[in-house]
Amino acid sequence: MVEIILKKGKEKAALQRHPWVFSGALEKIKGKPEDGDVVKVFAFDNEFLAYGYFNGNSRVAVRLLEWDETQTIDKNWYQNRLKQAIASRKFILSAETNTCRLVFSEADFLPGLIVDKYADFLSLQILSSGIEKVKTEIVELLKEELNPKGIFDKSDATARGHEGLPIENGLLWGENPPEFLEVKENGIAYHINIAEGQKSGFYCDQRDNRKILASYTNGKSVLDCFSYSGGFSLNSLANGAASITSVDSSALALETLRQNVELNKFDVNKVLAIQSDVNKQLRVFKESGELFDVIILDPPKYAPSRSALDRAARAYKDLNRLGMLLLEKGGLLATFSCSGAVDIETFKQIVAWAALDAGREVQIIKQFCQPEDHPVRISFSEGEYLKGLLLRIL
Numbered sequence: 001m002v003e004i005i006l007k008k009g010k011e012k013a014a015l016q017r018h019p020w021v022f023s024g025a026l027e028k029i030k031g032k033p034e035d036g037d038v039v040k041v042f043a044f045d046n047e048f049l050a051y052g053y054f055n056g057n058s059r060v061a062v063r064l065l066e067w068d069e070t071q072t073i074d075k076n077w078y079q080n081r082l083k084q085a086i087a088s089r090k091f092i093l094s095a096e097t098n099t100c101r102l103v104f105s106e107a108d109f110l111p112g113l114i115v116d117k118y119a120d121f122l123s124l125q126i127l128s129s130g131i132e133k134v135k136t137e138i139v140e141l142l143k144e145e146l147n148p149k150g151i152f153d154k155s156d157a158t159a160r161g162h163e164g165l166p167i168e169n170g171l172l173w174g175e176n177p178p179e180f181l182e183v184k185e186n187g188i189a190y191h192i193n194i195a196e197g198q199k200s201g202f203y204c205d206q207r208d209n210r211k212i213l214a215s216y217t218n219g220k221s222v223l224d225c226f227s228y229s230g231g232f233s234l235n236s237l238a239n240g241a242a243s244i245t246s247v248d249s250s251a252l253a254l255e256t257l258r259q260n261v262e263l264n265k266f267d268v269n270k271v272l273a274i275q276s277d278v279n280k281q282l283r284v285f286k287e288s289g290e291l292f293d294v295i296i297l298d299p300p301k302y303a304p305s306r307s308a309l310d311r312a313a314r315a316y317k318d319l320n321r322l323g324m325l326l327l328e329k330g331g332l333l334a335t336f337s338c339s340g341a342v343d344i345e346t347f348k349q350i351v352a353w354a355a356l357d358a359g360r361e362v363q364i365i366k367q368f369c370q371p372e373d374h375p376v377r378i379s380f381s382e383g384e385y386l387k388g389l390l391l392r393i394l
Contacts, residue, residue, distance in 0.1 A: 002031035002039045002054065004062060011043035014050055014064060017379035019106045021052065021062035035164055036129035038065070038073045053111065053130025057164035063111035063128055078134065079141050081110050086145055089373050093117070099183040099190075100204055101373040102146075107383050108375075112163075113138065116204060119184075120149040121177045123194050127155070129163045139172050150174035152194050169195065180259065186211050188234050191259045196252060197229070205338075205386050206231055206298070208371045213296065213334050213390070214239040220293035223247070223285075223326065225278045230257035232296045232334075237266045245272045245292070247281050282322040295323045296334045298388075303339035312339055313350050320354035324362070327393045336368065336388035344387045351389060366390035 006014070010025035021041060033039050033054040041049045041062055048069045052062040071077060085108040092100045103115035105127070112128020122142060126132050139151055155168040180191035185207055192202045214235035219242050224233045227246035234257075236244055248254055254273045261271055274281060278299070297319055303312030316337060323333050337347050344367070355362040368388030370376075376384040 002029065002033040002037060004029055004039050004041045004052075004054070005046070006041065006043055006049070008044040011047070011049055014041060014043075017064075017067060017377075019052075019064040019109075019111055019377075019380055020060045020382075021064065023059055023061040026061055036131075036133035038130070040069075053128055055129045055163050057129075058162050060162075063106075063130060065109060065111065065130075075137055075141070078110075078137060079145075081108065082138075082141050082145060084108070085110070085115075088375075092371075092373055095184075096187045097185050097207070099185055099202065100207070104374050104383070106380050107377050115142065116202070117146075117148075118177070118181055118192060118194060118202065121175075121181060121194065122146065122148045122151045123154045124151060124172065125154050125157060126165075126168070127157060127159050127163070129165060132163075132165055135172075143173060148174065150177055152177055154194065180256070182263070185231075186235070188238055189260070189263045190229060190231075190234070191256055191263060192229060193252065193256060197256075203228060203231060205370050205374050206336075209334075209336075209368045209388060210235040212366070212368070213294075214241075216332055216390075217241040217294050221245075223292040223295045225282070225296060225323075226298045226300065227257060227273075227296075228253045230260050232298065233257060233271065234260055234264060234266070236294070237261070237270060238264070241270070241294075243270050243272070245274065247274045247276055247278050249275065249277055251275055279319065279322065282319075282326065285326050286322065290326065291328050292326055292331065293328055294332045294334070295327060296336075297323050298334075298336045299338075301339045302337070303341040306341045309341050309346075312342060313346070316342070316347070316350045317354045317357070320351055321358045324355060324358040324360045324391075324393055329393065331393045332365075333362075333391040333393060334368070334388060335391065336386065338386050340382050340385035342387075343384075347387055348389065351391065361394040363392045363394065364389050365392050 005028040007027040035055045039054045050064040051066045052064040085103045112131040114125040116123045151173045153168045153172045177194045217236040218240040221243045222236045222241045224246045227248045233244045233246045302315045370386040
């Protein structure tokens with residue numbers, strides 16, 4: 001097995017079980033590893049640190065897997081990791097909820113592998129060359145463990161480019177999922193589109209937050225921005241919201257939202273779906289003097305890396321400023337960031353700047369986070385990407 005020797009003093013993160021070794025930390029490579037090969041990583045003094053996936057294209061040169069030198073990274077090792085991850089989510093699944101994340105990359109010691117369960121189908125995202133190299137074995141193991149109807153490869157994230165991997169989108173095994181697959185979350189039915197939908201087909205990381213926020217929407221006028229297929233909209237309708245305005249730039253997302261409203265037999269007359277850029281539409285609402293009781297801002301990732309943080313902060317500030325200006329006195333703003341580079345304290349500061357610019361007094365009354373099927377390893381804070389605030393506008 002190829003051996004990687006780190007520069008003197010660069011072993012601290014690995015000793016603390018952080019799973020990333022950056023290319024600048026490498027002193028010597030004994031051998032010629034291919035991208036995705038498992039290598040042994042040593043400190044400068046030749047102390048064994050961990051096994052990991054090597055990649056010569058990526059800024060993260062090695063993604064660490066296992067810190068016990070006596071272990072062998074083989075089919076049994078992968079099977080044990082998958083079993084542990086799947087078993088830890090069993091309590092989530094029920095007649096009311098048949099969709100969740102089964103494997104969450106570094107959090108489950110399988111860096112670059114995401115597995116989402118959608119009823120009887122699995123959606124995979126493979127984001128590292130190491131997992132790509134054992135994709136066939138992973139599919140076989142998932143078949144054995146879960147016996148799904150089909151396993152679909154949704155590896156179309158731009159992050160694959162950092163590992164020198166092409167985009168993949170297609171059936172890996174079994175049946176193709178239907179164009180609109182019905183799943184349930186918190187008792188609400190959804191039609192989701194795995195093949196053409198965003199991410200792996202659905203945003204199951206907002207499951208808990210959708211339910212929490214819905215408890216505030218009874219009898220209220222709700223504006224759901226970046227609504228996608230309607231998670232927040234549908235939960236609000238289920239809790240008796242007076243009206244829903246859902247804004248998204250995707251025609252497919254809004255068509256799916258319409259189907260989901262009908263699927264749950266909600267009153268279609270309560271829902272206004274607008275296909276538009278959210279920032280532009282918020283300005284239209286402002287010019288027309290329209291106000292809402294509850295606004296949800298759940299934008300895409302504005303800061304994919306720390307280098308984009310300043311630009312993202314300006315975007316988040318302007319978005320939240322506009323939202324605050326469209327709320328009735330006493331209204332609620334649920335605002336989120338899914339950018340791992342933006343921590344909760346930075347996000348609070350951005351919201352404070354937005355409130356100052358909007359001339360509004362604001363109270364934080366609740367904080368949102370990612371659910372149990374998106375756990376955060378204590379040694380890998382980068383896995384804590386989703387955060388949110390529930391604000392009362394005074």
